Amino acid sequence: xxxxxxxxxxxxxxxxSGSEIRKKIASIIDEGSFVxxxxxxxxxxxxxxxxxxxxGVVTGFATVEGNPCYIVAQNAKVLSGxxxxxxxxxxxxxxIAAQNNSTPVIYFLDSKGVQIGEGVNVxxxxxxxxxxxxxxxxxxxQFAVIDGDCFGSFALIAAACDFTFYTENACVxxxxxxxxxxxxxxxxxxxxxxGTASVAATGIAEFIVKNIEEIKGTIVDLLDLLPDTxxxxxxxxxxxxxxxxxxxxSVDADSLIKAVFDDGKAVELGSGFAPEVACLLGxxxxxxxxxxxxxxxxxxxxxxxxxxxxxxxxxxxxxxxGLPLVNFVNAKGIxxxxxxxxxxxxxxxxxxxxxxxxxxxxxxxxxxxxxxxYSLFAAKAMGYDYSYAFCNAQISLFDGVEGARVEFDGVRxxxxxxxxxxxxxxxxxxINAAKGGYIDNIIEPQFVRQYLISSLQMxxx
Numbered sequence: 001x002x003x004x005x006x007x008x009x010x011x012x013x014x015x016x017s018g019s020e021i022r023k024k025i026a027s028i029i030d031e032g033s034f035v036x037x038x039x040x041x042x043x044x045x046x047x048x049x050x051x052x053x054x055x056g057v058v059t060g061f062a063t064v065e066g067n068p069c070y071i072v073a074q075n076a077k078v079l080s081g082x083x084x085x086x087x088x089x090x091x092x093x094x095x096i097a098a099q100n101n102s103t104p105v106i107y108f109l110d111s112k113g114v115q116i117g118e119g120v121n122v123x124x125x126x127x128x129x130x131x132x133x134x135x136x137x138x139x140x141x142q143f144a145v146i147d148g149d150c151f152g153s154f155a156l157i158a159a160a161c162d163f164t165f166y167t168e169n170a171c172v173x174x175x176x177x178x179x180x181x182x183x184x185x186x187x188x189x190x191x192x193x194x195g196t197a198s199v200a201a202t203g204i205a206e207f208i209v210k211n212i213e214e215i216k217g218t219i220v221d222l223l224d225l226l227p228d229t230x231x232x233x234x235x236x237x238x239x240x241x242x243x244x245x246x247x248x249x250s251v252d253a254d255s256l257i258k259a260v261f262d263d264g265k266a267v268e269l270g271s272g273f274a275p276e277v278a279c280l281l282g283x284x285x286x287x288x289x290x291x292x293x294x295x296x297x298x299x300x301x302x303x304x305x306x307x308x309x310x311x312x313x314x315x316x317x318x319x320x321x322g323l324p325l326v327n328f329v330n331a332k333g334i335x336x337x338x339x340x341x342x343x344x345x346x347x348x349x350x351x352x353x354x355x356x357x358x359x360x361x362x363x364x365x366x367x368x369x370x371x372x373x374y375s376l377f378a379a380k381a382m383g384y385d386y387s388y389a390f391c392n393a394q395i396s397l398f399d400g401v402e403g404a405r406v407e408f409d410g411v412r413x414x415x416x417x418x419x420x421x422x423x424x425x426x427x428x429x430x431i432n433a434a435k436g437g438y439i440d441n442i443i444e445p446q447f448v449r450q451y452l453i454s455s456l457q458m459x460x461x
Contacts, residue, residue, distance in 0.1 A: 020076075020077060021058055021073045021075045021077070021110070022034075024108055024145075024212055025058065025062070025071055027213050027216070028106065028212065028215055028219070029064055030062065030064060030065065033062040035060050035061055036060040037059050037060045037061070037093075037097075038090050056084065056087050057075060057091060058073040058075055059071060059072050059091065059094040060094075064219055065216070067223045068101075068103050068104075069105065069106050070097060070098040070104070071094075071106055071108070072091050072094050072095075072108070074087075074108060074109055074111050075110075076111065076112075082112065082113065082114060083111055083153070083154055084114070084122055085124065086125075087125070088126060088128055088129050092128050092129055095133065095136060096132060098136060098140060099135055099136055099140070102139065102140055103140060104142065104223065104229060105136065105140065105141075105142045106143045107142070107143065107144045107145065107157055108145050109154060109158060109172075110148035110149060110150065111150060111152070111154055112149055112152070112176070113153075113154075114126075114152060126153045129154075130160070133157065133160050133161075134160070137162075137320060139228070140228060140229070141163065141222065141223065141226055141228070142160070142161040142162050142163075143161060143165070143219055144157060144163070144164040144165065145215060146158060146164070146165065146170035146171075147170060149171050149190075150170070150171065151175065151176050153174075155172045155173060158204055159204050162320075163206045163269070164205055164206050165205070165206070165209055165215050165218075166199070166205040166207070166208045167211060168195075168208075168211075170195060170205075171190040171195045172194045172195075172202070173193050173194035177189070177190045177192075177193035177194060180193050181193070196208050199272040199273060200273055203270065203273040203274070203306070203309060203313075206269045208272060221267055222267060225267070225288045226281075226321045226323075227321055230288070231288075232287070232322075232460070233287050233288070234283070235286055236262050236283065236285050236286035238262040240285050242449055243447055243449070244445070244446050244449065246259075247259055247445035247446050248445050252297070253293050253294070253328070253330075256328055257278075259448065259449055260328075260449050260452060261280075261282040261284055262282065262284065262285070262286065266280040266291065267280065268280055269317075270313075274304070276295050276296060276301045276307055277292060277301060277307055277311060278291075278292075278293040279292060279293075279314040280292075280293055281317075281323075284449070284453060284456060285449075285452070285456060287453075287457070288323055289324050289326050290315075290317065290318035290324070290325050290326070291325070291328065292311060292328065292377070293328045294327075294328060294329055294367070294373075294377075296330045296331070296368075298367075300331055300332045300367055300368035300370065300399070301330060301331045301332065302331075302332050302335035302336075303332070303335060303345065303372060303373070304334075304335050304340050304345060305344050305345040308345060308348035309348055312352055315359070318359055324362065324460055325356070325360065326361070326362050326363075326364070326452060327361065327362070327363045328364050328366050329363055329364065329368075329373065330365075330366060330373075331367075331368065331369065331370070331372075331373030331374075332371055333371030333373060334349070334372060349376070353376070356376070356382065356383075357383055358383075360385060360459050360460065361384050362387075362452065362456070363384045363386070363387045363388065364389070364448060364451075364452070365378050365388070365389040365395060366389075368393070368394045368399065370394070370395070370397070370398065371397060371399070374395055374396075378439075380437070385459050386440050386455040386459070387438065387439050387440050388439065388440060388448070389441075389442050389443070390430075390442075390443060390448075391442050391443065391445075394430070395430045395432070395433045395439070396432075430442050
């Protein structure tokens with residue numbers, strides 16, 4: 001057979017075996033930009049006696065709205081996307097290229113675990129992939145796209161990526177859901193074990209989308225915000241002197257996002273996990289920032305193990321990419337529930353102290369900063385470059401009724417509400433912290449964007 005015809009036949013067979021995964025890749029990348037690498041890698045699985053075309057993974061590079069990216073895409077049509085040593089070697093080759101060229105990586109994960117018959121070889125391969133992934137962390141962004149099953153050790157890739165996307169078909173689990181259900185003697189669906197319904201417990205998914213086509217825009221937004229792939233400081237089209245008079249009457253997390261961020265928009269990470277705290281990436285006055293937005297309404301947010309875990313993960317992203325941190329504080333101390341008391345909350349909060357210490361950071365107390373809520377997220381001793389408080393914020397050692405009972409110990413409580421009001425007026429007024437030099441300024445809420453832009457311009461060089 002003519003060599004050109006032979007090549008065409010081989011290529012046609014290869015494309016046929018990977019038609020579905022190539023369609024998924026095409027839905028995210030710019031049309032015609034994909035250049036496949038190592039496409040003619042083949043190994044044989046002795047257990048099945050079958051050849052793994054392309055090693056069951058499609059790799060290469062492409063552009064996403066003009067941004068260069070490397071692609072690693074498991075092909076579930078080859079031995080069920082089973083992981084092998086050859087499969088891992090091909091992935092590692094791509095990750096090393098990404099490291100050498102300082103280029104982001106997008107993973108498409110779809111596998112039911114390791115190929116039978118691989119033995120210890122595949123364990124070495126998995127270790128190689130995880131090692132190379134770790135080498136990339138903090139150097140280039142890594143995105144995971146899950147639109148099928150991701151079982152076994154490669155579920156760690158989903159957890160290790162900077163940003164992970166779940167579709168409604170996704171399931172991420174360290175073992176097959178049926179195995180987990182049997183071992184637990186508890187019937188469970190795939191969605192409950194590792195799908196979108198599990199996100200609130202696992203904390204893996206940053207974004208839940210209906211289909212892959214939705215992912216492209218978010219990836220582009222993130223690449224633009226991160227200094228390594230975008231521009232850390234740019235000219236803001238939004239008015240630098242824009243004020244928000246409505247904040248003087250009423251303030252909540254959503255209204256603050258609209259008031260502070262350029263064009264009133266920010267990208268929220270992991271909204272399904274510990275939603276009491278929003279982890280945001282956006283621009284303020286053209287400057288890329290990471291931001292912790294505490295929700296909680298009038299009561300404020302009490303810290304739990306899950307909240308501390310979410311904050312730690314986000315602080316890692318801020319540190320990896322050199323983003324200044326802007327906190328919008330409405331937080332109290334540790335929740336006093338029995339479940340939280342028996343959790344890892346103390347260890348995780350101590351990790352916050354370590355992870356936050358070297359960041360450039362600014363704090364705005366817009367609600368409550370009580371106990372540890374102040375010490376961790378607003379205190380000068382924690383290294384905050386600038387700390388502001390809204391004129392109607394509350395900063396104190398204790399909160400509400402508890403503070404009143406301590407302050408007025410021995411006084412009969414005929415009207416508890418009156419004592420709480422008296423305690424708030426005398427002890428929670430932010431002027432007390434400002435007098436000690438701990439709060440740089442007490443501000444009208446409507447001017448918060450202007451204060452933050454000025455502070456960021458002084459802090460970010």
